[in-house]
Ligand code: ASN
Ligand code: ZN
């Protein structure tokens with residue numbers, strides 16, 4: 001009987017119709033991605049422990065685009081894991097979260113109306129709640145990329161999840177999650193510098209976080225200050241997210257994929273962006289070769305400067321842009 005890797009169809013809630021890599025075993029198909037380390041996607045069916053059941057059926061079309069079909073969230077999660085895998089592989093040459101070619105696994109339909117998603121390094125697994133009213137699963141691309149990037153951080157710099165290093169840990173997930181979203185190039189979930197714009201956690205259509213001006217969420221900080229280490233890590237991430245936006249796109253106003261941005265600087269001086277691709281290379285090189293568990297904002301600055309110097313030279317426009325972007329969020333020399 002036939003056994004092997006297949007291209008199935010996913011009818012997702014957030015990303016339209018996508019190709020899913022599945023596995024066929026005789027007359028049965030499962031959400032097992034044999035092209036990406038064997039990543040599997042499970043249905044917890046509102047439980048909150050174990051793995052539940054591996055998504056399995058006798059045809060290779062998954063979900064119907066709405067949350068009334070249990071496989072829809074499975075399709076979104078399986079797709080999110082695939083684009084995250086491909087982003088790390090094709091952008092940085094990283095093969096999986098541990099860079100050992102081994103896939104993780106995803107669990108969807110966790111709990112009841114659970115409005116969160118989380119990576120757990122101890123099970124090496126990804127979990128998604130169904131969101132408000134069980135209607136908005138937390139399976140959007142940027143959330144998937146954010147959460148699985150916590151796994152990359154845990155297996156590289158291992159930034160402590162409190163104080164300034166915690167803010168850098170969170171920002172790394174927002175930055176890489178945004179990288180994944182742009183990489184996916186999906187016409188239903190286009191790339192932006194907003195976090196969680198698809199999952200409507202606030203109930204008014206607004207995103208969770210804004211990278212061009214983090215304070216737009218009402219809690220995140222735009223710039224570093226002494227004492228920012230005492231702030232929740234999802235808000236002390238602000239200066240680093242803002243740095244990344246400035247480094248990528250520059251200061252001032254800009255429209256990208258139909259979204260308007262207006263990024264100010266702390267010093268009032270302009271920053272000329274170097275593009276997201278180079279900014280991602282600098283951040284990733286710092287994360288994986290410069291930083292440690294206790295790196296703070298000052299250390300993030302020196303680490304990204306060292307990375308930019310190695311990649312582009314210390315006389316380069318890229319190196320100067322890193323200096324200017326950190327100055328723009330009040331992280332000085
Ligand atoms: N969704 C939250 C986050 O990634 C959950 C957590 O792990 N703190 O920040
Ligand atoms: Zn996070």
Ligand code: CA
Nearest residue numbers: 142194195196
């Ligand atoms: Ca986004």
